[in-house]
Amino acid sequence: MFPSVDPVNTSSWNALEQHFEEIKSKTLVSLFAEDIQRASDYSVTWDDFFVDFSKNHITTKTLDLFDSLIQEIGLEDAKKSFFDGEKINQTENRAVLHTALRNVSGKPISLDGEDVMPLVNQELFKVRSFVNRLHNKDIRGYSQRPINQIVNIGIGGSDLGPNMVVKALKPYQIEGFSSHFVSNVDASQMTEVLEQVDPETTLFIIASKTFTTQETMTNANTARSWFLKHAKEKHHIAKHFVAVSTNQQKVIEFGIDPDNMFLFWDWVGGRYSLWSSIGLSIACSIGYDNFYQLLAGAHEADNHFKSAPMRHNIPTMMALIGIWYNNFFGCESQAILPYDHLLSFFSKYLQQGDMESNGKYISRIGEKVSYQTGPIIWGEPGTNGQHAFYQLIHQGTKMIPCDFIACAQPAHPYTDHHEKLIANFIAQTEALMQGKNEQQVIAELEAQGMDSAQIKSLKPHKVFQGNCPTTAILIKKLTPNSLGKLIALYEHKIFVQGVIWNIHSFDQWGVELGKQLAGNVLRDIQAEKVENKHDPSTQKIIKMYLDFRSQLVDE
Secondary structure, three states, rough: OOOOOOHHHHHHHHHHHHHHHOOOOOOHHHHHHHHOHHHOOEEEOOEEEEOOOOOOOOOOHHHHHHHHHHHHHHHHHHHHHHHOOOOEEHHHHHOOOOOHHOOOOOOOOEEOOOOOOHHHHHHHHHHHHHHHHOOOOOEEOOOOEOOOEEEEEOHHHHHHHHHHHHHOOHHHHHHOOOOEOOOOOHHHHHHHOOOOOOOOOOOEEEEEOOOOOHHHHHHHHHHHHHHHHHHHHHHHHHHEEEEOOOOOOHHHHOOOHHHHEEEOOOOOOOHOOOOOHHHHHHHHOOOOOHHHHHHHHHHHHHHHHOOOOOOHHHHHHHHHHHHHHHHHOOOOOEEEEEEEEOOHHHHHHHHHHHHHOOOEEEOOOOOOOOOOOOOOOEOOOOOOHOOOOOOOOOOOOOOOHHHHHHEEEOOOOOOHHHHHHHHHHHHHHHHHHEEEEEEHHHHHHOOOOOOHHHHHHHHHHEEEEOOOOOEEEEEOOOOOOHHHHHHHHHHHHHHHHHHOOOOOOOOHHHHHHHHHHHHHHHHHHHHHHOOOOHHHHHHHHHHHHHHHHHHHHOO
């Protein structure tokens, strides 16, 4: 197991603090002026990806210190423990082997002395067989009409990953099929989906490892009741419901044929599970061959992460630059800005991937850390964001590092649209770096015929300080393969940051307390009696809810 190292006690961390004092007053524009090779020296071209790190506050000295930091932290040992199947999720005594799910090389991967690949490949074969039968119209509903609609019912990683991928790969959707996702226990979402589907041709995928998750099973039972209103006979459930779970008894009790139960394992974390049978909805939507290409792309990213040297290792560079801003510049958030409508769910997906992984204040040895860990992840697709929150990024009081993501080749034939989109993608990174100084503003206003008084009044509002850091990720084309790479690159970035922050990235105890207390509140609501075990504020909210609800009934 790799060692637990407090980063702030390393010599390289201290050296980075000193280096920050030297560099913090330098502008990005001045860094480019000092190094005419900067654009080439601080970018990485890998396969169908180009990643530009040059518009970040880094120098050769920064990178040298980054290199020293990962040596002191023991990143290579951590990577080896990760890929070798050691139980690095120590609080749950589990390995973290989502990389095995996309190990298309076929090479053995051991866990507790046994190769897990036969299990992985067996489940992949089962997914392929099911999906091919589905698309060949061999799987039919209770009225013998072929299934052509999918409803995935899950929450967290069982929803966000598959949902994001299916939306991103919409151009690869199997003709004649439609996909829907339900996660929220708010019945409005389920109602909206059920209004769009036909009970005779719909397949419900219930994705829950334990088959006891409150939100998922509430939605699953609502879907089951809705279905039986139409199909009448309970034995028809077996033709319209499948499960992705490990709890066979609960699956059978629900009415699902155990042959239609797809497995995954406790070494697959929820937010890293789209590569497993949780991705069944992806394979149903885009076909097994495209699902396989998604896995293959992620596997290529795994190999890149394992072998590329630091300065050409995309996820390692992303992680280190993120730590540079989070822990030294004091930036508390990071914006993920995809200039591709198909990636409109990508920022939301990364919110869970990053914040559930690294939103921790306890170190790997159980002590409270003395430094900031995971940043707030947020974002929207361009160009919508430009007319929403970019004002704050350009002229606000906070430095917000941004990842800009775009694809050179669009999935549509509208060249004019795409060229304007890409122009905005590139221009925003330039504008955030360059800004606009007083002399430029004055010249523009004079050219518009304004007098000196008008110029003096308006000038401060039109100055842009610039110097805002950005990383640009340009992908040749959004395909299943390149999307797999993109997701895996961010996964590994999250892993590296967790190692450096010396926290456990693969548990999520912080989600448990709210669930536990929700059970107590629910019992009060169902009993229509407020217990004094809650704090006064909570008691009051419950009481007001019950009052409002009773008024609705009275009306």
